[in-house]
Amino acid sequence: MNRLSLNQWTTRRWSVAEAVDGCVRHGLEAIGLWREHVADHGLEATAALVRSAGLRVSSLCRGGFFSGPDWREQNHRAIDEAAVLEAACLVLVPGGLPAGSRDLAGARAQVAGALAELVPYAAERGVRLAVEPLHPMYCADRSVVSTLAQALDLAPPEVGVVVDCFHVWWDPEVFASIARAGSRIASFQVCDFLDPLPSDVLLGRAMMGDGVIDFRPLRAAVEAAGYTGDIEVEIFNADVWAADPDEVVATMKKRYAELVLG
């Protein structure tokens, strides 16, 4: 239970101060922060608050979106922020096809090039980059990196990977890819996959137990691969966002114990 981390988007109504307070109140030791929330509270103030609360920052979400014209500047800024926050990693969501483009191979090559270029900048600041393969239904609009194997192939070896159950559960190669990833696993995230998907497929990320994923084998696999870091719960779901955040965190702890650890 001491490895359970609240990804801030799960309780997105909460400000940084409310989320930190919520983590402490519910006995959590780690939090996954989002740059938007951090900016609202102030970068240095957030770093000080989290430190004084005794919380680990399991990840900072997010950099990436390498098809944008200002990707370099945006990602340098995200790396700088991750350094100040002493985040365990900076999550990179690669981005989809450029508007109007059908050149998938080109977009993937662009991601590989951008990741390679960011490695020294991140290393100088002690920040661990973690590229996140997203479910293939987001290939066009959010991530041309669609499988864990592809992320491992495409990113330089210094770049870690995020294993998010929602994105990888369907993959026939997921257990082989997790084993292959080994020490490159920089983050492990859990949330369930709704069936049927809601009308906005981005919001199909549900509380554990409300969908179709069997979490235990995935947790066992990342642990067998050597991952000992925090386990983040990151939910995008209209019902969860509408609920009382304190109840969401209480449910999250219960379901995590039953369905992820159990």
Added chain:
Amino acid sequence: MNRLSLNQWTTRRWSVAEAVDGCVRHGLEAIGLWREHVADHGLEATAALVRSAGLRVSSLCRGGFFSGPDWREQNHRAIDEAAVLEAACLVLVPGGLPAGSRDLAGARAQVAGALAELVPYAAERGVRLAVEPLHPMYCADRSVVSTLAQALDLAPPEVGVVVDCFHVWWDPEVFASIARAGSRIASFQVCDFLDPLPSDVLLGRAMMGDGVIDFRPLRAAVEAAGYTGDIEVEIFNADVWAADPDEVVATMKKRYAELVLG
């Protein structure tokens, strides 16, 4: 152009008789039939009509759904129908997780077992089975077979595969898998992938040119792998279904020439 086939679901308002007439009127040589439409017209009557019109039956949709309790009987019936229709293949959509189940590995093993069991029944009737990997967003509800590589691994070598651009375009391994599939490619289907997806993700299958897929490299790959069969256009899309079917077929021919062959 003589390999272009109208999958009947693209003009689903048309009965078998109207679709056969439409194919002839628009100079198409092949049609992909659906069992529901065939049942409405009568099996033997459909076979006679298609034959007298000089059309090839590029596929019969569909068998599969191996998680259902009556999968064996249902698939025997579908094989019998494909034999009468002299379809080039019977498309098998494997089915998702059984209701309430999270046992993905078990569901996949069940599909492998069912396919192996159907091989002799199909062979005795001269019917070619073709398993269709579906996009991973349908893993829970429609197909636990999510990639072409997985279909090739899981099905006996006598079972062919359907390469449907909509389902495979995102796959980083798709070109390698097509090359590996070789003579097992039993059907090649085209339709575009909408971005953003509509609220019912089943209806994200669009007219070529309305989405994000680059078709030519995929067509070239299946041809390099030795596929010389028909190329079916299978669209599930509310706007296409609402349009005049004759206009749909005219647009289909134009887009096919420009974007698939061109």
